[in-house]
Amino acid sequence: MSDLPATEAPTPNAPAVDEDVVRAALRRVKDPELNLNIVDLGLVYGIAVEGSRVTINMSLTSPGCPSGPEIMTAAEQQVRTLDGVEDVAVNLVWDPMWSPERIEPRIRAYMGF
Numbered sequence: 001m002s003d004l005p006a007t008e009a010p011t012p013n014a015p016a017v018d019e020d021v022v023r024a025a026l027r028r029v030k031d032p033e034l035n036l037n038i039v040d041l042g043l044v045y046g047i048a049v050e051g052s053r054v055t056i057n058m059s060l061t062s063p064g065c066p067s068g069p070e071i072m073t074a075a076e077q078q079v080r081t082l083d084g085v086e087d088v089a090v091n092l093v094w095d096p097m098w099s100p101e102r103i104e105p106r107i108r109a110y111m112g113f
Helices: 019-026 068-080 105-111
Strands: 044-050 053-058 087-092
Touching (some): 019 044, 019 068, 068 087
Parallel strands (some): 053 087
């Protein structure tokens, strides 16, 4: 018998969380006023995945957006549903300021921009 302490075996087939998986989850979050998801709207500026921690840098359509807290909370909740995610940080950033040019080109064309 070994004197080494027992260690837990790694979880087999543990799901890998990456930027694409997080982005797909964020597509389920819609701006309630525009009824478009926050990824296509260009509100998500950056996603970082470090192990089980996900950091999201995002903006809003304006600093006075009344739906801001609702959108940010929904973003955090959607990412927390992903297997393998233990911690989520949503950072509100204003640089650069959001503009309609950040909207996904196909959506912008559909909207007539």
